[in-house]
Amino acid sequence: MHELGITQSIVDIAIKTAREQNAEKVLSVSVEIGELSGVVADAVEFCFEACIQKTFLQGCRLIIEQIPGLGQCEECGAELKIDTMTFACRECGSYKLLRTQGEELNIKELEIE
Ligand SMILES: [Zn+2]
Helix, strand or coil: CCHHHHHHHHHHHHHHHHHHCCCCCEEEEEEEEECCCCCCHHHHHHHHHHHCCCCCCCCCEEEEEEECCEEEECCCCCEEECCCCCCCCCCCCCCCEEEEECCCEEEEEEEEC
């Protein structure tokens, strides 16, 4: 499960950032996960609980914001929400889609005290 490694890096970055800001406590960590990033939000949520045990982030809440996958078809020019089951254009059926949004995996915000 590669989400464990990803979650561990989210936790590491959050701890580092909180320390840099002289936080006493981190109340929540908000992350953006794109639908096309290949990262399963539920798995990140599950791993997060395990990763923060006995760390500076213990008790902190994880807020996941899912970013829809958007793209543009290179064949017919249609702008569409990418269907993650088929990855095909719903207008012409082409698989040549330019991804314009949805590969994000970022820490958006830390709520600190
Ligand atoms: Zn198309």
